[in-house]
Amino acid sequence: MKSKNPPEEPAHEDNFLESSRRDFLKHSGLLTAIAFTPSPLVKAAQSGLDEKIADLYEKVPVSLEVNGVKHQLSIEPRVTLLDLLREQLELTGTKKGCDHGQCGACTVHVDGHRVNSCLTLGVIVSGKKITTIEGLAKGDQLHPMQEAFIKHDGFQCGYCTPGQIMSAVACIREGHANSEHEIREYMSGNICRCGAYPNIVNAIQEVKEGGQAV
Amino acid sequence: MKQFQYSRPATQQAVIDAINKPGTKIIAGGTNLVDLMKRGVTAPDKLIDINHLPLKNISIGKGGLQIGALALNSVVSEDKLVLQNHPLLSMALKAGASPQLRNMATVGGNILQRTRCAYFYDTTMPCNKREPGSGCGAIGGYNRMHAIFGASDKCIAVHPSDMCVALVALDATVIVQSKKGTRRIPFADFHRLPGEHPDLDNNLAAGELILGVEIPDNNFAKNSYYLKIRDRQSYAFALVSVAAALELDGNTIKNARLAMGGVAHKPWRLVEAEKALVGKTVSAETFNIAAQIAIQGAKTYGGNDFKLKLAPATITEALKHASGLV
Incomplete structure (x- = not known):
């Protein structure tokens, strides 16, 4: 049984696609489309599936709240949250390291939980609240974890640092910073090629023991 | 990454209707799928987002502990019912991946992650799993991580899940749904050996959606x-x-x-x-x-x-x- 517009579902599934599909077909000839399209599209065209071509070109509406600011965006489904943050919202604090979920440089919080933004598609987190490294400080006042990283020299080149700090904040919030061993285990998703690990652990321990709200 | 269509069908039934089409894949946490798509190992025409389906619950049912397919690995690993009844599952989950990935990965996705090795990922190398008939780079190659049981001359890759090792030990059952109705698959029969068809990792049929897993009661918790x-x-x-x-x-x-x-x-x-x-x-x-x-x-x-x-x-x-x- 299909229900057309259930309350939890944004209406784009039906309405948005319909209107923009019309626009697309109006503004572009099929041959031009085929000449500039990747192979799945050509395949679709060969099977005479004009509608499918149109669909493949669609951008999907996405609404996000990033660091307290609401954004209405229109993105290709293949755009990752990482690229969306860096390229479209110009929030370049979040870093692209391996781009395959192995290094943690891209760590951000989605609805308060730390994730790898490089493996998160933007369309999937539509409607959610994102916090990046730019969202931790309150004006000129650094977040306690940022202060602690500076105090303990928790970095050398600094490239992994935004991810380390986002992960470190989550590590304390989750209740996984109760010992050096636990901190190391729960920070294992963040690689530091400079090897600043001992100082990172010290910074996290200080914030944890200081009992400040993170 | 190649372009693809994205759709979020509103209901479970609409998802099941949508996944029956060739070139269509389900996406939940995406931790394995998005990675494979970025590397060009897989290139679906259409992704069906199921993250909004009500399949996140962890509860005690008649047949034991039931865990929804969309329950996050991190949530399951710290769930009271899981810790109390099946601490082995919690231990296995915590040994897997990283905290960030466990916050994204779902139970269903963990089960369906590809059996794989470095040759599967490297599109310049032969791999019968990625490209049937192209050969196996690992046999005679770098095979430190590879299988010692049940392999074939076509593939020696291993399934990398920790969660699944605990679930097979605990006699779990995978519950799936398709247009034909629901089906229960014993965990030990869910995944398959490579044989002549290493391109197939498991026995989930086309058009089937994993609803969750069930673990029968036991006396192993201590x-x-x-x-x-x-x-x-x-x-x-x-x-x-x-x-x-x-x-x-x-x-x-x-x-x-x-x-x-x-x-x-x-x-x-x-x-x-x-x-x-x-x-x-x-x-x-x-x-x-x-x-x-x-x-x-x-x-x-x-x-x-x-x-x-x-x-x-x-x-x-x-x-x-x-x-x-x-």
Whole structure:
């Protein structure tokens, strides 16, 4: 049984696609489309599936709240949250390291939980609240974890640092910073090629023991 | 990454209608799929987002503990019912991936992650799993991580999940739904061996959606242990891992479950070794005997010869921890 517009579902599934599909077909000839399209599209065209071509070109509406600011965006489904943050919202604090979920440089919080933004598609987190490294400080006042990283020299080149700090904040919030061993285990998703690990652990321990709200 | 269509059908029924089409894949956490799409290993025409479906619950049902397919790995690993009834599952989940990935990965996605190796990922190399008929780069190549049980001359990759090793040890059942209705698949039969078709990792039929898993009640909670041996202490795939669960009557083993990860194309249950434990007294010698039985029939490929020693040693050690001997 299909229900057309259930309350939890944004209406784009039906309405948005319909209107923009019309626009697309109006503004572009099929041959031009085929000449500039990747192979799945050509395949679709060969099977005479004009509608499918149109669909493949669609951008999907996405609404996000990033660091307290609401954004209405229109993105290709293949755009990752990482690229969306860096390229479209110009929030370049979040870093692209391996781009395959192995290094943690891209760590951000989605609805308060730390994730790898490089493996998160933007369309999937539509409607959610994102916090990046730019969202931790309150004006000129650094977040306690940022202060602690500076105090303990928790970095050398600094490239992994935004991810380390986002992960470190989550590590304390989750209740996984109760010992050096636990901190190391729960920070294992963040690689530091400079090897600043001992100082990172010290910074996290200080914030944890200081009992400040993170 | 190639372009694809994205759709979020509103209901479970609409999802099941949508996934029956060729070139269509489900996306949940995306931790494996998006990675494979970025590398060009897989290129679906359409992704069906199921994250909004109501399949996140963890509850006690008639057949045991039920865990929804969309429950996050991190949530399951810290769930009270899981910790109380099946701590082995929690231990296995916490040994897997990183905290960030566990916050994204779902139970259904963990089960359906590809059995894979570095040659599967490298699109410049032959791989029968990625491109049937192209050959196997790992046989005669770099095969340190690879299978010692149940492999074929077509593929020697291993299933990298830790969660699945615990679930196969705990006699779980995978519950799936399609247009034909629901179907229950014993966990041990869910994944398949490579044989002539390493492109197929499991027995899920086209058009089937995983609803969740069910773990029957047992008496293993007190004496279970998950031991994972890897090249670094955390956030790495297993060279070898062992899920061990014992039911003890004093010093006597009443019931036993053993499974291994990192050794086969599927989570590898060790039924003969379990039989060798039942009725015996808890001792290092009992465990050694079972461990030797466990690796009978193992075959190595050069780079992974060390697993012939590592695997039984890991079994013995896991059993010592589970039984309280250490």
